[in-house]
Amino acid sequence: MPSLWNKLANRKPPPPVDRGPAPLDDEAPVAPSIPARQEPGSPGWHASALPNIANGPDDLLATAAAAVPRRGWRERLSDSGFARGLSSLFARNPVLSDELLDELEITLLSADVGVNATAELIDDLRRRMHKREFADAAALREALRSRMVALLEPVAQPLDPGGRKPFVLLVVGVNGVGKTTTIGKLARRFQQEKRDVLLAAGDTFRAAAVAQLQEWGGRLGVPVCSQGQGADSASVIFDALQMADAHGKDVMIADTAGRLHTRSGLMDELAKVRRVLGKLDAEAPHEVLMVIDGTTGQNAINQVRQFIDAIGVTGLAVTKLDGTAKGGVVFALAREFALPIRYVGLGERAEDLRTFEARAFLDGLLPASA
Amino acid sequence: MFDNLTQRLSATVQRLTGRGRLTEENIREALREVRVALLEADVALPVVQALIERIKVRAVGQEVLKSLTPGQALIKVVRDELTAVMGTQNASLHLAATPPAVVLMAGLQGAGKTTTVAKLAKHLIDHKKKVMVVSADVYRPAAIEQLHTLAQQVGAGFVPSHVGEKPVAIAKAAVDAARREVADVLIVDTAGRTSIDEAMMAEIKALHEALDPVETLFVVDSMTGQDAANTARHFADALPLTGVILTKVDGDARGGAALSVRYITGRPIKFLGAGEKPDALEPFHPDRMATRILGMGDVLSLIEDVQQKTDADKAAKLAAKVAKGKRFDLNDMKDQLDQMLNMGGLAGLMEKLPGVSSLPDKVKSQVNDKEVQRMIAIIGSMTKKERRHPDLLNGSRRARVARGSGTQPADVNRLLKQYTQMEKMMGKFARGGMKGLMRQMGGAMKGMGGRGMPPR
Ligand SMILES: Nc1nc2c(ncn2[C@@H]2O[C@H](COP(=O)(O)OP(=O)(O)O)[C@@H](O)[C@H]2O)c(=O)[nH]1
Ligand SMILES: Nc1nc2c(ncn2[C@@H]2O[C@H](COP(=O)(O)OP(=O)(O)O)[C@@H](O)[C@H]2O)c(=O)[nH]1
Ligand SMILES: [Mg+2]
Ligand SMILES: [Mg+2]
Numbered sequence: 112m113p114s115l116w117n118k119l120a121n122r123k124p125p126p127p128v129d130r131g132p133a134p135l136d137d138e139a140p141v142a143p144s145i146p147a148r149q150e151p152g153s154p155g156w157h158a159s160a161l162p163n164i165a166n167g168p169d170d171l172l173a174t175a176a177a178a179v180p181r182r183g184w185r186e187r188l189s190d191s192g193f194a195r196g197l198s199s200l201f202a203r204n205p206v207l208s209d210e211l212l213d214e215l216e217i218t219l220l221s222a223d224v225g226v227n228a229t230a231e232l233i234d235d236l237r238r239r240m241h242k243r244e245f246a247d248a249a250a251l252r253e254a255l256r257s258r259m260v261a262l263l264e265p266v267a268q269p270l271d272p273g274g275r276k277p278f279v280l281l282v283v284g285v286n287g288v289g290k291t292t293t294i295g296k297l298a299r300r301f302q303q304e305k306r307d308v309l310l311a312a313g314d315t316f317r318a319a320a321v322a323q324l325q326e327w328g329g330r331l332g333v334p335v336c337s338q339g340q341g342a343d344s345a346s347v348i349f350d351a352l353q354m355a356d357a358h359g360k361d362v363m364i365a366d367t368a369g370r371l372h373t374r375s376g377l378m379d380e381l382a383k384v385r386r387v388l389g390k391l392d393a394e395a396p397h398e399v400l401m402v403i404d405g406t407t408g409q410n411a412i413n414q415v416r417q418f419i420d421a422i423g424v425t426g427l428a429v430t431k432l433d434g435t436a437k438g439g440v441v442f443a444l445a446r447e448f449a450l451p452i453r454y455v456g457l458g459e460r461a462e463d464l465r466t467f468e469a470r471a472f473l474d475g476l477l478p479a480s481a
Numbered sequence: 482m483f484d485n486l487t488q489r490l491s492a493t494v495q496r497l498t499g500r501g502r503l504t505e506e507n508i509r510e511a512l513r514e515v516r517v518a519l520l521e522a523d524v525a526l527p528v529v530q531a532l533i534e535r536i537k538v539r540a541v542g543q544e545v546l547k548s549l550t551p552g553q554a555l556i557k558v559v560r561d562e563l564t565a566v567m568g569t570q571n572a573s574l575h576l577a578a579t580p581p582a583v584v585l586m587a588g589l590q591g592a593g594k595t596t597t598v599a600k601l602a603k604h605l606i607d608h609k610k611k612v613m614v615v616s617a618d619v620y621r622p623a624a625i626e627q628l629h630t631l632a633q634q635v636g637a638g639f640v641p642s643h644v645g646e647k648p649v650a651i652a653k654a655a656v657d658a659a660r661r662e663v664a665d666v667l668i669v670d671t672a673g674r675t676s677i678d679e680a681m682m683a684e685i686k687a688l689h690e691a692l693d694p695v696e697t698l699f700v701v702d703s704m705t706g707q708d709a710a711n712t713a714r715h716f717a718d719a720l721p722l723t724g725v726i727l728t729k730v731d732g733d734a735r736g737g738a739a740l741s742v743r744y745i746t747g748r749p750i751k752f753l754g755a756g757e758k759p760d761a762l763e764p765f766h767p768d769r770m771a772t773r774i775l776g777m778g779d780v781l782s783l784i785e786d787v788q789q790k791t792d793a794d795k796a797a798k799l800a801a802k803v804a805k806g807k808r809f810d811l812n813d814m815k816d817q818l819d820q821m822l823n824m825g826g827l828a829g830l831m832e833k834l835p836g837v838s839s840l841p842d843k844v845k846s847q848v849n850d851k852e853v854q855r856m857i858a859i860i861g862s863m864t865k866k867e868r869r870h871p872d873l874l875n876g877s878r879r880a881r882v883a884r885g886s887g888t889q890p891a892d893v894n895r896l897l898k899q900y901t902q903m904e905k906m907m908g909k910f911a912r913g914g915m916k917g918l919m920r921q922m923g924g925a926m927k928g929m930g931g932r933g934m935p936p937r
Contacts, residue, residue: 220526223708317627318626318627318634319626319627406705409706409735410732410733414704
């Protein structure tokens with residue numbers, strides 16, 4: 112089944128907004144130049160005292176070095192150390208053995224799937240393998256795939272901003288995860304769906320955060336409601352909703368300052384935003400979209416838990432999956448919270464946003480066949 | 482189930498030694514627990530494997546096997562190894578160069594580079610250096626303006642740059658400007674980049690070549706997962722890094738990335754970023770970081786402390802009482818609070834609890850024993866009957882207690898809520914003896930320390 116992501120990815124990208132010309136998504140793979148590993152020039156312990164892990168049993172780090180940038184998202188993901196490790200593993204058509212499971216375990220752990228989620232997946236496979244449920248390694252892989260898809264499929268729920276007017280979308284998350292960028296991308300997407308969008312510069316704390324959102328607004332021709340740095344975030348967002356209402360906007364997207372989930376005072380501020388919005392529309396915000404940095408490890412679980420407590424998250428977006436990180440923590444998140452995953456971010460440009468799709472995500476990690 | 486390595490290992494070792502002695506054979510099982518703990522802390526798997534090898538060598542040595550408390554001996558070995566790998570405390574920048582000494586920043590998007598530039602600038606200005614900063618980030622919207630604002634905040638010279646310029650040209654012009662202004666240090670901020678973006682990696686190499694910096698600092702988010710190893714390797718391959726800065730340690734991430742990056746690059750971690758403001762820069766302590774990664778705090782010495790300083794009689798009585806299914810009442814709570822003060826109060830305890838030691842000193846200094854004293858005063862204003870039967874405390878009684886103790890009804894409510902939590906926990910750990918007590922004290926602390934954080 113050709114996935115939506117692939118269709119999107121294979122479409123010729125519009126002229127890039129930020130960075131130099133982007134190669135076409137279907138461009139032939141370029142042989143990567145892997146710089147020779149430098150011998151560490153200095154202090155003692157590193158050079159000699161420790162085993163050289165690059166030559167260790169799993170060469171995960173070295174394989175990942177060979178990834179190629181800027182192609183279709185699926186290709187990008189399947190070129191990762193994670194997927195490649197798996198592919199070469201299965202290409203050898205290994206015998207069914209505990210070692211095979213160990214290697215699978217390593218692969219899952221290296222993608223941030225997490226100890227618990229990994230153990231659950233592998234233990235299940237082991238049990239079934241010992242019951243002779245699988246004819247060969249390929250069958251075992253299929254079984255793992257369907258388990259992983261089954262984990263993600265229920266949470267692959269796209270966001271529908273229709274049905275409310277204005278639809279109020281509040282974007283939250285810890286520092287630097289990509290909230291503002293995701294808002295730019297969303298604004299572009301909604302615009303293309305012929306929706307009238309208004310942005311609210313609710314990050315009144317970080318230096319030049321307002322200017323950053325304004326620049327996104329300027330690029331896209333989307334109005335931005337702001338009161339500058341230091342203003343009260345809740346009142347900026349409140350005013351924006353009033354304005355969105357008055358101007359018959361379809362969607363209002365509110366930015367917020369990044370905050371670590373451990374800062375209870377800052378988390379309370381989010382609750383205030385909800386309270387204030389409730390005065391205008393009892394059901395606003397209609398979506399609280401929490402942005403997770405795809406490079407984050409197991410701490411993402413704490414993050415989501417605290418944001419759910421503080422403001423009631425209704426959907427997730429996972430960013431920065433265009434790098435070497437695999438975002439495997441979404442398995443742990445799906446298992447623990449079952450929150451809808453709405454989008455993935457695959458770059459810094461306005462068009463680098465995709466709807467989250469379970470099978471497509473997994474195809475990148477654990478291809479169906481060699 | 483167990484949230485820290487101490488509990489995990491104690492349980493395993495207890496189970497193992499229950500079947501006999503701790504041997505070379507079954508130490509493997511204990512090491513598996515270490516592996517899990519490191520993975521849960523986001524240490525990259527290849528690094529975990531290498532570390533386990535090192536730990537194994539020492540663990541099968543006599544020090545652990547012969548120890549009367551093999552679980553604790555093993556923990557000590559683990560922590561020592563981690564500390565050793567993390568290197569020495571090394572908070573200094575090496576700026577011995579013909580001025581301006583150039584510092585180049587590098588890292589992924591959103592890691593905290595720009596914020597760290599401001600922190601470093603402030604740090605150097607506080608040490609009487611003349612500092613200038615420049616942004617070569619012509620990609621992220623308003624990145625230059627962000628640095629401009631921060632430079633003004635910390636009083637650093639700002640070399641203007643523009644989106645239309647080439648980063649290398651910006652860098653060269655900035656060196657000229659810094660020379661003209663006779664600045665001691667020039668810090669060059671760069672755009673975030675993924676390590677597989679070849680064009681962008683080529684760009685930062687070109688920047689390095691043009692600038693010939695004395696310090697090339699890799700900035701990494703402490704919440705990073707397994708990818709920290711990949712990314713660090715790619716950056717270290719592209720650039721001769723001289724140090725690492727670990728940001729956002731003010732959160733609750735265990736920070737295994739610190740170990741991964743240190744191990745992969747072999748470069749010292751020079752500073753920690755512990756907040757969004759320019760003064761939130763801290764020196765790096767390898768032992769504290771090891772402790773944090775293991776998620777254990779100085780639980781061992783806390784246990785010793787508790788054993789020495791708690792009134793053993795009272796503790797035993799309480800344990801017996803709870804074990805018999807009797808209710809933990811407000812008298813018991815007051816005893817616990819009294820003992821907490823005996824042990825050096827919150828500040829003394831805090832130093833030893835997981836994660837707390839890595840909090841900024843500023844935060845720590847905010848915690849004091851007033852809250853504990855207030856709680857004791859509130860309980861002191863209750864009748865004997867109320868202390869034994871907290872359910873009696875209806876609205877009017879609570880109001881009376883508040884008046885009597887010079888507090889607000891909200892304080893009384895909060896105390897009762899904390900009491901309810903403690904009571905629940907006592908039930909849970911009824912058969913846990915001393916350990917149950919310990920955990921319960923930890924929980925009570927959380928209820929108190931959680932507030933009173935400074936506004937940012
Ligand atoms: N590579 C990559 N970078 C991203 C992505 N999303 C955001 N970023 C970058 O991450 C950095 C922080 O993003 P920003 O939106 O300012 O984060 P915020 O602090 O959460 O608002 C910026 O440099 C963005 O360009 C993504 O999907 N991929
Ligand atoms: N809590 C906390 N936030 C930080 C820290 N360092 C940076 N940040 C925040 O992380 C986000 C990204 O930082 P920035 O300096 O723009 O990252 P850059 O993209 O690498 O330049 C901003 O919201 C910063 O305020 C830190 O040590 N602690
Ligand atoms: Mg932002
Ligand atoms: Mg920056």
